[in-house]
Amino acid sequence: MLLTPHSPAPRAQAPRARRRRVVAALLASAVSVCLVAASAPAVPLGVGDRLFPYLGNPGYDVASYDLALTYRGTNTQPLQAVTTIDARTTAGLDRVNLDFAHGTVHSVEVDGEPASFGSAGEDLVITPRKPLPEGRRMRITVRHTSDPVPPKDREGGWVRTADGLAMANQADAAHLVFPCNDHPFDKALFTIRVTAPDGHTAVANGLATDVRRAGGTTTWTYRTRHPMATELTQVSIGRSTVLHRTGPHGLPVRDVVPTGHRAALEPWLEKTPDQIAWMEEKAGRYPFETYGLLVADASTGFELETQTLSLFERELFTDPSHPRWYVESIMVHELAHQWFGNSVSPRTWSDLWLNEGHATWYEALYAEEKAGKPLHERMRAAYAASDRWRAAGGPPAAPKAPKPGQKIGLFRPNVYDGAALVLYALRQEIGRPAFERLERAWVALHRDGTATTGDFVRLASDITGRDLDGFLRPWLYGDKTPPMPGHPDWKPAAPGKAAVR
Structure with missing residues (x-):
């Protein structure tokens, strides 16, 4: 789509999965202590993200x-929905919080038994019949509505198109569509089933596994083969045509377009296989089971890298x-986001520059x-322009928080061209061959996982055999833009003076 600064941890580290479990366990232990009394009031929780403190749940x-x-058949009527979470x-839990803020909950079950529920802030707070011990597998089933009419003063979730619906959940809006743990920290596999009247086509992330027709409706089932962050969920429902072609290595490429615009869009869509091949030369093998474009008949003002x-x-x-x-x-x-942001997702939203900076880098390249x-x-x-961008939006790796309900405030030039500028400076400092090795190693090492700014600095240091923290820290966290290696003549624009591209 168009953190608090921290020092890198010591080189010797626990595996990422273990670190994640330890952090989650500590957070959850604190939560369970607070909820020991069954009569305690429900409270909204979060994983402590600096930019979205109540997003996600421990x-x-x-x-x-x-x-x-x-x-x-109408994009103004709430959809009936069932969300099942495994x-x-x-940690031991007396209650389970899910993010869910825009729909009616009809019932909740935990492991097949009815559970009581309520709301607190933007959380659905579930109280199972019995406390859940640490290490327990649980299945939560929520029957609810999913309202395509957006709430007041809130962006994201369903996008109403000329002939149906699509999704735009970045950064904090998946829970306007379905109950979830709405933070990229907690990626998961998805199965998505969509039932729509005949004459409509439904497409979602992943590959189609089943199509069934009955009583004037069709139900499509899609499954992902790789874990996905909730903000990358996509469902398209409309009077659409699905076009199929083949990408590198036999990769299935499918595009979803408004049927009436198919001919005009085809010259653009046919470019995708070559673009995938170009990206593979830069970053390695495409990381997922399929790719394609969903062209929505709607004016959104942005494009979005849904997985x-x-x-x-x-x-x-x-x-x-x-x-x-x-x-x-x-x-x-x-x-490019399929590698940078989707396969390798940000551990926190302050790591957003790793997504947008890389996507902007390859766009420009x-x-x-x-x-x-x-x-x-x-x-x-x-x-x-960089000093001006830093003043307005914060340094690339410590962006200023958006105003409540205005996620667009996070997506400023400082995390796009400002972050790509960091990558350019790094390439200038370590040389093109080392930089290209770093890029391929980054997506290979963290594939299907999450990573932080500190992880990137450590890997760059490992690849080059030198400690790059001192070089990168001012670029990532400084209020002023450091001198550009190899370009001593480059100067920040004077205050109030626009840069010329």
Whole structure:
């Protein structure tokens, strides 16, 4: 889509999975102590993210979601839904909090038994009949509605299109659609089932595993083969056409387009296999089971890297004012996210620069290689503007928090071109060969997991055989932009003076 600074931990570390369990257990232990008394009031919880303190929940680790949605043929009527969550407790729990803020809950079961429930803030708070001990597998089933009409003063969730619905859940809006542990810290496998009237087509993340027709409706089932953050969930329902082609290594590529615009969009869609091949040269094998574009007949003002099926607004491709090279580079931006942000997800939202900085980097590199748009000119312009971006939005690795309900405040230039500028500085410092080894090693080492800014600094140091913390810290956390290696003539723009690209 268009943290508190911390020192890297010592080199000798516990495995990432173990560190995650320890952190979750500590958080959950604190929670269970607070909830020992069954009569204690329900309270909203969170995993302590600096930017979204009440997002996510401690005390359990989700293994999988099964999301069943029934669409009635109108994008203004709530969908009937059943969300089933399989998880393991990481601490003893008297209550289980899920993020859910925009729908009616009809019933909740824990391990097949009815459970009482209530709300606190944006949490659904569930009280099972018996406390859940640490290390227990649990299955939570929530029957609820999923309302496509957005709440007041809130962005994200369902996107209403001209012929149906799509999703845009980044960064904190999946829980406007379904109950979940809505933080990229807790990735999980997904099964998504969508029932819609005949004449509609439903597509979701992953690969189709079943299609059943009965009584004037069709039910599609999709499953992911790799864990996914809730903010990357995608469901498209509409009068759409699904187009199939083949990418590198036989990769299934499927695009979802408004049927009436198929012919106009095809020249753009056919570029995807070559773009995937280009990205594989830079970052290694494509990390998922399929890829494609979901072109929505809606004006969103953004594109979004939903896993295996990136969301694009139709106007990007049909507005003649957009140069061809620009459109193609934006396609590559969302494609690059499949490696950077989706396969390797941010451990906290302060690590967002690792997503957007890398996607912007490959967007700019593609424009240079394919359209002759020099990367160094874009980076020089970014350098001129960087101090202003840092003042407005914070340093790349410590962005300022968005206003409540306004996630767009997080997605500022400091985490796009400002973060790509950090990567450019790093390449200037360590040289192109080492930088390219770092990029491939990063996505290989953290594939299907989460990672932090500290992880990136440590890996860069390991790859180069030198401690890069002192070099990268001012670039990542400083209020002012450091001097650019190799370009002593680059200067920040004077206050109030716009940079020229």
